[in-house]
Amino acid sequence: MSHDPSETVPVPALPGEAVLARWDGVEVLQVTGTSPAAAREAAAAVALRAMRDTPFHTPAYTAADTDPDTRVFVAREGGVAVGLAVLRARPRWGWWSWDDYDAERRPSTPVAPMTSWTVESIWTTADHHGKGLATRLLKVASDQVGQRIMSFGWRRPFTPSGEAFVRRHCPEGFWVPD
Ligand SMILES: CC(C)(COP(=O)(O)OP(=O)(O)OC[C@H]1O[C@@H](n2cnc3c(N)ncnc32)[C@H](O)[C@@H]1OP(=O)(O)O)[C@@H](O)C(=O)NCCC(=O)NCCS
Numbered sequence: 001m002s003h004d005p006s007e008t009v010p011v012p013a014l015p016g017e018a019v020l021a022r023w024d025g026v027e028v029l030q031v032t033g034t035s036p037a038a039a040r041e042a043a044a045a046v047a048l049r050a051m052r053d054t055p056f057h058t059p060a061y062t063a064a065d066t067d068p069d070t071r072v073f074v075a076r077e078g079g080v081a082v083g084l085a086v087l088r089a090r091p092r093w094g095w096w097s098w099d100d101y102d103a104e105r106r107p108s109t110p111v112a113p114m115t116s117w118t119v120e121s122i123w124t125t126a127d128h129h130g131k132g133l134a135t136r137l138l139k140v141a142s143d144q145v146g147q148r149i150m151s152f153g154w155r156r157p158f159t160p161s162g163e164a165f166v167r168r169h170c171p172e173g174f175w176v177p178d
Pocket residue numbers: 053054121122123124125128129130131132133134135136157158159160161162163164165166168
C-alpha cells in the first residue's frame with residue numbers, strides 16, 4: 001500500500017502497547033488516559049490529521065486528555081496511521097430518527113437522560129475508503145466498550161461520507177450528545 005509521505009502520521013510500535021486486533025497487516029491499538037505519553041502523543045497527532053478531513057476546528061483528542069471516559073482506537077499499517085476512532089462517554093440529549101432529520105424536524109428528547117458512548121471522530125485514509133476499515137475499527141471499539149454501534153451517539157456536523165456511514169450503521173436514527 002503506498003502512502004503520500006506528507007499525509008502520513010507515524011505510529012511507532014511501543015513497548016507494552018495495547019493491540020486489540022490484527023488482520024491483513026492492519027493493527028488496532030487502544031490509547032487511553034493511562035497510556036504512556038508517547039502513545040498519547042502519537043494518537044493526538046493522528047487526531048490532528050483526521051481533523052483536516054472534517055468540519056471541526058479542534059482535534060477530537062489531545063495528549064492532555066486523561067479523562068477515563070475517553071477511548072482512542074488507532075488503526076496502523078506499515079508503521080503509519082490508516083484510521084482513527086475516538087469515543088467518549090457522554091450524556092444523550094436526544095434521539096434523531098432519519099425521518100425527522102430528513103424532514104428538518106428536531107430530535108425527540110428521551111424520558112430519562114442516559115450516558116452513551118459517543119463517536120467523536122471516525123476517520124480512515126483515502127487509500128482505504130470503501131473497504132470496510134472504518135466499520136472494522138468501530139466494531140473493535142464497540143466490543144471494547146460493550147455497546148452496540150447501532151446505539152452509539154454521534155458528534156455532528158456530519159461530512160457527506162460520515163453521514164452515509166452513520167446511516168449505514170444506524171439505519172433508524174442516532175443519539176445526539178448534549
Ligand atoms: C466516513 C469514513 C470514516 C468511512 O470510512 P470507510 O473506511 O470508507 O468506511 P467503510 O468502508 O467501513 O464504509 C461502511 C459503509 O459506510 C457507507 N459509506 C462510507 N463512505 C461512504 C461514502 N463516501 N459515500 C457513500 N457511502 C459511504 C457505505 O454504506 C459503506 O458500506 P458499503 O461499502 O457496504 O456500502 C471515511 O470516508 C472518512 O474518513 N471520511 C473523512 C473523515 C470524515 O468525514 N469522518 C466523519 C466525520 S462526520
